[in-house]
Amino acid sequence: GQNIDQPTEMTATEGAIVQINCTYQTSGFNGLFWYQQHAGEAPTFLSYNVLDGLEEKGRFSSFLSRSKGYSYLLLKELQMKDSASYLCAVSPSYDYKLSFGAGTTVTVRA
Amino acid sequence: DGGITQSPKYLFRKEGQNVTLSCEQNLNHDAMYWYRQDPGQGLRLIYYSQIVNDFQKGDIAEGYSVSREKKESFPLTVTSAQKNPTAFYLCASSSSADQPQHFGDGTRLSIL
Numbered sequence: 001g002q003n004i005d006q007p008t009e010m011t012a013t014e015g016a017i018v019q020i021n022c023t024y025q026t027s028g029f030n031g032l033f034w035y036q037q038h039a040g041e042a043p044t045f046l047s048y049n050v051l052d053g054l055e056e057k058g059r060f061s062s063f064l065s066r067s068k069g070y071s072y073l074l075l076k077e078l079q080m081k082d083s084a085s086y087l088c089a090v091s092p093s094y095d096y097k098l099s100f101g102a103g104t105t106v107t108v109r110a
Numbered sequence: 111d112g113g114i115t116q117s118p119k120y121l122f123r124k125e126g127q128n129v130t131l132s133c134e135q136n137l138n139h140d141a142m143y144w145y146r147q148d149p150g151q152g153l154r155l156i157y158y159s160q161i162v163n164d165f166q167k168g169d170i171a172e173g174y175s176v177s178r179e180k181k182e183s184f185p186l187t188v189t190s191a192q193k194n195p196t197a198f199y200l201c202a203s204s205s206s207a208d209q210p211q212h213f214g215d216g217t218r219l220s221i222l
Binding site: 004008030031033040041042043044045048050087089091095096097098099100101102103 | 141143145150151152153154155158160168198200204206207208210211212213214215216
Protein backbone atom coordinates (compact mmCIF):
# COMPACT_ATOMS: atom_id res chain seq x y z
CA GLY A 1 0.00 0.00 0.00
CA GLN A 2 0.86 3.67 0.02
CA ASN A 3 1.97 5.46 3.19
CA ILE A 4 1.94 9.25 3.32
CA ASP A 5 2.59 11.09 6.58
CA GLN A 6 1.97 14.71 7.51
CA PRO A 7 1.71 16.43 10.89
CA THR A 8 -1.89 16.77 12.03
CA GLU A 9 -1.84 20.39 13.15
CA MET A 10 0.40 23.46 13.12
CA THR A 11 -0.10 26.93 14.54
CA ALA A 12 1.74 30.08 13.51
CA THR A 13 1.48 33.83 13.83
CA GLU A 14 0.40 36.20 11.10
CA GLY A 15 3.41 37.31 9.06
CA ALA A 16 5.51 34.30 10.07
CA ILE A 17 6.72 31.31 8.06
CA VAL A 18 5.46 27.74 8.40
CA GLN A 19 6.90 24.57 6.88
CA ILE A 20 4.64 21.55 6.41
CA ASN A 21 6.52 18.30 5.95
CA CYS A 22 5.32 15.27 4.02
CA THR A 23 7.07 11.91 3.92
CA TYR A 24 5.96 9.11 1.67
CA GLN A 25 6.59 5.43 1.06
CA THR A 26 4.84 4.37 -2.13
CA SER A 27 5.12 1.58 -4.64
CA GLY A 28 6.29 4.05 -7.28
CA PHE A 29 6.61 7.77 -7.83
CA ASN A 30 5.51 10.01 -10.67
CA GLY A 31 4.97 13.27 -8.86
CA LEU A 32 3.76 14.99 -5.69
CA PHE A 33 0.94 17.52 -5.39
CA TRP A 34 0.03 19.97 -2.67
CA TYR A 35 -3.56 21.15 -2.25
CA GLN A 36 -5.17 23.69 0.07
CA GLN A 37 -8.60 22.98 1.52
CA HIS A 38 -10.63 25.43 3.57
CA ALA A 39 -13.15 23.86 5.93
CA GLY A 40 -16.18 22.51 4.09
CA GLU A 41 -14.82 23.49 0.70
CA ALA A 42 -13.15 21.79 -2.25
CA PRO A 43 -9.37 21.32 -2.34
CA THR A 44 -7.54 23.74 -4.63
CA PHE A 45 -4.25 23.02 -6.36
CA LEU A 46 -1.12 24.71 -5.01
CA SER A 47 1.92 22.99 -6.52
CA TYR A 48 3.30 19.97 -8.34
CA ASN A 49 6.83 18.57 -7.97
CA VAL A 50 8.25 15.79 -10.09
CA LEU A 51 11.98 16.59 -9.97
CA ASP A 52 14.16 17.24 -6.94
CA GLY A 53 14.42 20.82 -5.81
CA LEU A 54 12.44 23.87 -4.86
CA GLU A 55 9.49 25.29 -6.80
CA GLU A 56 8.53 28.83 -5.83
CA LYS A 57 5.14 30.42 -6.45
CA GLY A 58 4.74 33.75 -4.72
CA ARG A 59 4.36 33.22 -0.97
CA PHE A 60 4.20 29.44 -1.37
CA SER A 61 7.14 27.16 -2.19
CA SER A 62 7.36 23.40 -2.42
CA PHE A 63 10.43 21.19 -2.15
CA LEU A 64 10.98 17.59 -3.15
CA SER A 65 13.68 15.01 -2.44
CA ARG A 66 12.86 11.79 -4.27
CA SER A 67 15.76 9.87 -2.73
CA LYS A 68 14.50 10.69 0.77
CA GLY A 69 10.79 10.32 0.02
CA TYR A 70 10.28 13.81 1.42
CA SER A 71 8.57 17.03 0.49
CA TYR A 72 7.66 20.22 2.26
CA LEU A 73 5.36 23.13 1.60
CA LEU A 74 6.65 26.50 2.80
CA LEU A 75 4.17 29.26 3.49
CA LYS A 76 5.72 32.70 3.91
CA GLU A 77 4.26 36.00 5.16
CA LEU A 78 1.33 34.13 6.64
CA GLN A 79 -2.09 35.71 6.36
CA MET A 80 -5.28 34.86 8.25
CA LYS A 81 -6.78 33.48 5.03
CA ASP A 82 -4.02 30.84 4.96
CA SER A 83 -5.76 29.04 7.85
CA ALA A 84 -6.75 25.80 6.13
CA SER A 85 -5.88 22.15 5.71
CA TYR A 86 -2.94 21.36 3.42
CA LEU A 87 -3.00 18.02 1.65
CA CYS A 88 0.01 16.18 0.29
CA ALA A 89 -0.79 13.73 -2.54
CA VAL A 90 1.51 11.32 -4.36
CA SER A 91 1.05 9.85 -7.80
CA PRO A 92 2.58 6.39 -7.38
CA SER A 93 2.34 5.43 -11.02
CA TYR A 94 1.12 6.82 -14.31
CA ASP A 95 -2.42 5.50 -13.89
CA TYR A 96 -4.22 8.65 -12.75
CA LYS A 97 -4.56 7.52 -9.13
CA LEU A 98 -3.46 9.78 -6.30
CA SER A 99 -2.78 8.77 -2.70
CA PHE A 100 -3.51 11.52 -0.20
CA GLY A 101 -2.09 12.17 3.23
CA ALA A 102 -4.53 12.96 6.04
CA GLY A 103 -3.79 16.68 5.76
CA THR A 104 -2.21 19.28 8.04
CA THR A 105 -4.49 21.88 9.61
CA VAL A 106 -2.71 25.22 9.83
CA THR A 107 -4.11 27.87 12.15
CA VAL A 108 -2.84 31.42 11.72
CA ARG A 109 -3.19 33.63 14.79
CA ALA A 110 -3.07 37.41 14.94
CA ASP B 111 -16.43 29.57 -16.86
CA GLY B 112 -15.24 25.98 -16.92
CA GLY B 113 -15.53 23.89 -13.83
CA ILE B 114 -17.00 20.93 -12.01
CA THR B 115 -20.52 20.97 -10.64
CA GLN B 116 -21.67 18.59 -7.93
CA SER B 117 -25.24 18.28 -6.80
CA PRO B 118 -26.91 18.28 -4.44
CA LYS B 119 -24.83 20.09 -1.83
CA TYR B 120 -26.54 18.21 1.00
CA LEU B 121 -28.25 14.81 0.75
CA PHE B 122 -30.03 12.63 3.25
CA ARG B 123 -30.42 8.89 2.86
CA LYS B 124 -32.91 6.61 4.52
CA GLU B 125 -31.96 3.12 5.61
CA GLY B 126 -32.00 0.66 2.70
CA GLN B 127 -32.14 3.41 0.09
CA ASN B 128 -29.83 4.00 -2.86
CA VAL B 129 -28.90 7.60 -3.62
CA THR B 130 -27.09 9.09 -6.60
CA LEU B 131 -24.66 12.00 -6.46
CA SER B 132 -24.23 14.03 -9.62
CA CYS B 133 -20.94 15.28 -11.05
CA GLU B 134 -20.68 17.25 -14.30
CA GLN B 135 -17.59 18.92 -15.80
CA ASN B 136 -17.15 21.21 -18.79
CA LEU B 137 -13.35 21.26 -18.71
CA ASN B 138 -13.10 18.65 -21.49
CA HIS B 139 -11.10 16.43 -19.12
CA ASP B 140 -10.78 12.75 -19.93
CA ALA B 141 -10.33 11.55 -16.34
CA MET B 142 -12.82 11.83 -13.50
CA TYR B 143 -12.67 10.68 -9.89
CA TRP B 144 -14.80 10.19 -6.80
CA TYR B 145 -13.35 10.59 -3.31
CA ARG B 146 -14.73 10.21 0.15
CA GLN B 147 -13.50 12.45 2.98
CA ASP B 148 -14.11 11.69 6.66
CA PRO B 149 -13.13 13.98 9.55
CA GLY B 150 -9.43 13.77 10.30
CA GLN B 151 -8.73 11.58 7.30
CA GLY B 152 -7.37 12.21 3.87
CA LEU B 153 -9.26 11.76 0.65
CA ARG B 154 -9.89 8.13 -0.20
CA LEU B 155 -10.49 7.11 -3.78
CA ILE B 156 -13.79 5.33 -4.49
CA TYR B 157 -13.79 5.02 -8.29
CA TYR B 158 -12.04 6.66 -11.19
CA SER B 159 -12.48 6.77 -14.93
CA GLN B 160 -9.75 7.52 -17.44
CA ILE B 161 -12.05 7.56 -20.47
CA VAL B 162 -15.69 7.31 -21.45
CA ASN B 163 -17.30 3.88 -20.94
CA ASP B 164 -14.46 2.73 -18.71
CA PHE B 165 -13.88 2.98 -14.95
CA GLN B 166 -11.84 1.28 -12.25
CA LYS B 167 -12.31 0.62 -8.57
CA GLY B 168 -10.35 2.73 -6.15
CA ASP B 169 -9.40 1.82 -2.60
CA ILE B 170 -12.90 1.78 -1.08
CA ALA B 171 -15.30 0.81 -3.89
CA GLU B 172 -17.49 -1.59 -1.89
CA GLY B 173 -21.05 -0.32 -1.58
CA TYR B 174 -20.69 2.19 -4.43
CA SER B 175 -21.28 2.12 -8.17
CA VAL B 176 -20.56 4.52 -11.04
CA SER B 177 -21.17 4.97 -14.73
CA ARG B 178 -19.36 6.97 -17.41
CA GLU B 179 -21.65 7.17 -20.42
CA LYS B 180 -20.64 10.71 -21.32
CA LYS B 181 -17.31 12.51 -21.04
CA GLU B 182 -18.91 15.29 -19.01
CA SER B 183 -20.71 13.16 -16.44
CA PHE B 184 -19.62 10.69 -13.74
CA PRO B 185 -22.48 9.98 -11.31
CA LEU B 186 -21.88 8.03 -8.10
CA THR B 187 -24.52 5.79 -6.55
CA VAL B 188 -24.26 5.04 -2.86
CA THR B 189 -26.05 1.74 -2.43
CA SER B 190 -27.74 0.27 0.62
CA ALA B 191 -24.74 -2.06 0.88
CA GLN B 192 -22.63 0.88 2.06
CA LYS B 193 -23.24 0.65 5.78
CA ASN B 194 -21.46 3.83 6.81
CA PRO B 195 -22.18 6.34 4.04
CA THR B 196 -22.09 9.53 6.12
CA ALA B 197 -19.21 11.56 4.68
CA PHE B 198 -18.20 14.43 2.42
CA TYR B 199 -18.01 13.26 -1.20
CA LEU B 200 -15.77 15.04 -3.68
CA CYS B 201 -15.69 14.66 -7.44
CA ALA B 202 -12.62 15.68 -9.45
CA SER B 203 -11.34 15.69 -13.01
CA SER B 204 -7.99 16.02 -14.75
CA SER B 205 -6.67 16.14 -18.30
CA SER B 206 -3.86 13.66 -17.62
CA ALA B 207 -2.09 11.87 -14.78
CA ASP B 208 0.57 14.55 -14.40
CA GLN B 209 -1.88 17.43 -14.33
CA PRO B 210 -3.64 18.65 -11.17
CA GLN B 211 -7.09 17.41 -10.37
CA HIS B 212 -9.84 20.02 -10.24
CA PHE B 213 -12.46 19.45 -7.56
CA GLY B 214 -16.15 20.16 -7.28
CA ASP B 215 -17.64 21.77 -4.15
CA GLY B 216 -18.66 18.42 -2.70
CA THR B 217 -21.82 16.71 -1.49
CA ARG B 218 -22.37 16.09 2.20
CA LEU B 219 -24.32 12.87 2.71
CA SER B 220 -26.04 12.03 5.98
CA ILE B 221 -28.24 9.21 7.21
CA LEU B 222 -31.77 9.88 8.41
